[in-house]
Amino acid sequence: MKRPAESATRVTIELFGVPRVRAGLRACEVTAASAGEAMAALEAECPALAGCVLDDGWPLPAYRLSLNGQSFITDRSTRLAPGDSLLLLAADAGG
Numbered sequence: 001m002k003r004p005a006e007s008a009t010r011v012t013i014e015l016f017g018v019p020r021v022r023a024g025l026r027a028c029e030v031t032a033a034s035a036g037e038a039m040a041a042l043e044a045e046c047p048a049l050a051g052c053v054l055d056d057g058w059p060l061p062a063y064r065l066s067l068n069g070q071s072f073i074t075d076r077s078t079r080l081a082p083g084d085s086l087l088l089l090a091a092d093a094g095g
Contacts, residue, residue: 007033008031008032008033008037009031009032009033009080009081009082009084010029010030010031010082011029011030011031011032011038011080011083011084011085011086012027012028012029012084012085012086013027013028013029013030013038013039013042013085013086013087013088014026014027014085014086014087014088015027015028015088015089016087016088016089016090017089017090018052018053018063018090019049019053019063019088019089019090022046022048022049022052022053023046023048023049024046024048025046028042028045028046030042030045032080033079033080034076034077034078034079034080035065035067035073035075035076035077035078035080035086036057036058036076036077036078038080038086039054039057039058039059039065039076039086040057042054042088043057053088057076058076059088061091062090062091062092063088063089063090063091064088064089064090064091065086065087065088066086066087066089067080067084067085067086068084068085069085069087
């Protein structure tokens with residue numbers, strides 16, 4: 001796994017629905033500077049997500065990633081700040 005950049009910070013990734021069931025976790029804390037680094041770290045921490053929820057460190061099309069529950073993000077390079085939370089959920093959640 002690639003080493004996080006020096007500007008990396010601790011962020012929380014909250015898992016909902018299938019990601020939570022597959023990982024067996026409600027949340028995971030990782031050190032990352034960007035959304036892509038955070039998802040790669042999650043995939044390394046929870047290998048059960050590989051191939052069914054995450055592919056190459058990014059959510060598959062059936063899943064969405066939300067930053068702080070305010071907006072959905074699609075860019076791996078989205079920068080993260082201290083205290084940020086990423087929410088990983090199925091695209092049809094809440095539907």
